[in-house]
Amino acid sequence: MSTQVPVSSEVPEKGKTGFVALLGRPNTGKSTLLNTLLGCHLAAVSNKPQTTRKRMLGIYNDADSQILFLDAPGVHCAKIAIDEAMAQSVDRVLEDADLVICLLDPTREPGEEDHMAAELAGLCGKPTLLVLNKTDLATPVQQEASLAFYREILPGAESISLIATDSGSAGHLLQRIKELLPEGLFLFDRENLTDAYERDVAAELIREVLLEELQQEIPHSIAVVINFWKVAGDRIRIDATLTLEREAHKGIVIGQEGRMIKKIKRRSMQKISEFCGQKVELDLFLKILPNWRKQKNFLKEINLME
Numbered sequence: 001m002s003t004q005v006p007v008s009s010e011v012p013e014k015g016k017t018g019f020v021a022l023l024g025r026p027n028t029g030k031s032t033l034l035n036t037l038l039g040c041h042l043a044a045v046s047n048k049p050q051t052t053r054k055r056m057l058g059i060y061n062d063a064d065s066q067i068l069f070l071d072a073p074g075v076h077c078a079k080i081a082i083d084e085a086m087a088q089s090v091d092r093v094l095e096d097a098d099l100v101i102c103l104l105d106p107t108r109e110p111g112e113e114d115h116m117a118a119e120l121a122g123l124c125g126k127p128t129l130l131v132l133n134k135t136d137l138a139t140p141v142q143q144e145a146s147l148a149f150y151r152e153i154l155p156g157a158e159s160i161s162l163i164a165t166d167s168g169s170a171g172h173l174l175q176r177i178k179e180l181l182p183e184g185l186f187l188f189d190r191e192n193l194t195d196a197y198e199r200d201v202a203a204e205l206i207r208e209v210l211l212e213e214l215q216q217e218i219p220h221s222i223a224v225v226i227n228f229w230k231v232a233g234d235r236i237r238i239d240a241t242l243t244l245e246r247e248a249h250k251g252i253v254i255g256q257e258g259r260m261i262k263k264i265k266r267r268s269m270q271k272i273s274e275f276c277g278q279k280v281e282l283d284l285f286l287k288i289l290p291n292w293r294k295q296k297n298f299l300k301e302i303n304l305m306e
């Protein structure tokens, strides 16, 4: 599957290439930027922090480059096992990176999480580009304050301003990234968009709907696992389990006369169908596992932790 422009097979499979880490505190717009760069809704996005829970590779291809963008969870303080798992994922992404894009959100005053993100960028020793996002929302004073905060920890780091939702703006960033990356052989076929299975992307798209439809902590306390995936004729049959932490949340997720769960199902089918380019039939099952976010064994079972 690909949304990339088809490229002639005569084009050599080498050019500007490398892994580019998307680093930043939660909600800075990392996944939004990934989707805009790829021209495809691959990664879950929401206005709630801690949307991304694990690494997602997005492969950008054009005539003379293959850029391997690694979206990471937002950098935040680890309190429970799932936070540790997310921090582990950030570490892996930084290990793999040839270049680090450190995304800044100047609409929020810089704080501890920004400090952690900047320190991680500095400690990994990789070339780092400060990317000031949400410049459509932030005042010049806010933008200056945000950059000054990061430059205390990363002195001299080059910066670029951006609106991650705007493809023209992201295109300028892409040009600079290409200049900074080395020449090399491409690791992936040009038609590949990611190394994730479609079913893992589908689970993320269901989570995106949960984050959009459910309030406060509830969507954060739900794990989505695809239990069954079968292509049958012109459609994909999918069963997914939503693991909740509390019995009391069940009624909220189901809603009055089942209205909420029906909406979650309908919207999820629409998103998955758009991504896969096929009709989708989805059944959702609810399960309760108290405090699953604190249980390392369960996190390993659902591939959130190594």
Ligand SMILES: Nc1nc2c(ncn2[C@@H]2O[C@H](COP(=O)(O)OP(=O)(O)OP(=O)(O)O)[C@@H](O)[C@H]2O)c(=O)[nH]1
Pocket: 024, 025, 026, 027, 028, 029, 030, 031, 032, 033, 044, 045, 046, 047, 048, 049, 050, 051, 052, 053, 072, 073, 074, 075, 133, 134, 135, 136, 137, 162, 163, 164, 165, 166
């Ligand atoms: N106005 C505006 N909104 C943006 C921009 N970039 C991202 N957003 C919004 O910011 C919110 C967070 O975006 P995400 O892409 O989910 O942020 P993230 O950094 O991936 O967040 P985590 O996965 O939690 O770390 C969403 O509501 C986006 O629509 C931007 O440049 N301008």
Ligand SMILES: [Mg+2]
Pocket: 030, 031, 032, 043, 044, 045, 051, 052, 071, 072, 073, 074
């Ligand atoms: Mg994200």
